[in-house]
Amino acid sequence: MGDRRPRRRLVAALAAGGLLFGTAACGSGSNSAGSSDPNTLEVWTRSDPDSAATYNRVFAAFTKKTGIKIDHQPVMNFDQQLQSRASIRDLPDVLVNDTALMGSYQAQGLLEPIDPASVAGHDQIDAKTWATTVGIDGTHYGIPYSRQAMTLMVRKDWREKLGLPQPKTWADMLTLAKAFADDDPDGDGKKDTYGMVVPGSAQNGYAAWWSASYLWQGGARIIEPTRSGGYRPVIDSDAAVRTVTWLKNNLFCSADHGVVQPGAITAVTSTATNFQDGNAGMYLTGPYNITSFDKDLGKDKYEVLQAPAGPAGSQVLAEGENIYFGARTGKAAQEQALAAFMISPEGQRLAMTGKNQPVVRIPVNTTLDAAAVRHDPRWGVVQKAYTDGSVQFPNAPAFAPVKQDTADALNAIFTYCGSDVRSSLKELNDTLAGDLKDQDLLK
Secondary structure, X not given: OHHHOOHHHHHHHHHHOOOOOOHHHOOOOOOOHXXXXXXXXXXXXXXXXXXXXXXXXXXXXXHHHHOOEEEEEEOOOHHHHHHHHHHOOOOOOEEEEEHHHHHHHXXXXXXXXXXXXXOOXXXXXXXXXXXXXXXXXXXXXXXXXXXXXXXXXXXXXXXXXXXXXXXOEHHHHHHHHHHHHHOOXXXXXXXXXXXXXXXXXXHHHHHHHHHHHHHHHOOOOOEEEOOOOOEEEOOOOHHHHHHHHHHHHHHHOOOOOOOEOOOHHHOOOOOOXXXXXOOEOEEEEOHHHHHHHHHHOOOOOEEEEOOOEEOOEOOEEXXXXXXXXXXXXXXXXXXXXXXXXXXOHHHHHHHHOOOOOOOOOEEOOOOXXXXXXXXXXXXXXXXXXXXXXXXXXXXXXXXXXHHHHHHHHHHHHHHOOOOOHHHHHHHHXXXXXXXXXXXXXXX
């Protein structure tokens, strides 16, 4: 069924993400404060008011230090607004957004190439992290700013009440999930608790995002680079079949009540609130939730653990944000100065601390230790997960259609318990081949 996925699916995905522009739309030209004033940078961040306040602290310190002003635009509907600005050939000077968007942005000509050596302090970022900013053509198009990796949040009070150990393997995790569902860990005499939270909806690719860590732990990948400079789909591997079968049979199609929360198959992160609501015992998620979980649950009630190991280990999905320079805005020196400050120990500390939501989770600056900066050993678990065992989605290609097609297929497998996993993943593999062919990357 790979031929059912024509080029219009890629076009639709890029249009929905605000990325369907020609390179001619990316010059300088200028009515915004950031474009007209040579000593002012217009900087866009994808942030809500709480995280925007943290960015404002960082930018205020930069302006005090350098005299360069920042016109900060916190944008939630980021890609759609970026489309609008590109259409009038007036990009922001600097963008801070997800690492996974780099390939899509670069393919549309929105980004200025970057020479790492032009940014002071570039040598304080390790080679593994710098490598995630390299495009298809071998050129860097981003500067690493923040990284994070998934960890397992567990209700420590429930686990200790039931006398069970911290989970080290998938089998341990499943045992704990069943106990949380069946053994009344909250002591109210009712069967109203659930083992784990799963945002399993296909919407916005959530099923692929959540499943990725399990795929890595099972020894599987979605796509992989080839020696000829392209990519190939590998989601129909034996390792992927085994992993998806395990997830389907033990979490979504299990006869055991409450292993996952009700409605997991249609849940997204904004609706999968059972952990912080106090009726689910585990959640494999990102560390950005630590701040809100501390407020909603209390930091004494839960623990942050390394993800339990699958057959191939305990690797987890890594994500993060890059600093991008808008194509040809003509302010290279000022942009480089801002990037240098943002990756410096001072800039990274400011972005990790304070009363508002931190915008740097794991520092890219290798002179810093997340646990020491925050005086919180839980962040050491997150940093170790990133450093020792994490895999990012490939971000040199435009990954959005790959992620969405993977989510659609996984969600269908988890929804229809009679589905055949091997044939479904073979069909997905053919679909992903179409995604890569659309980008001239199936090599």
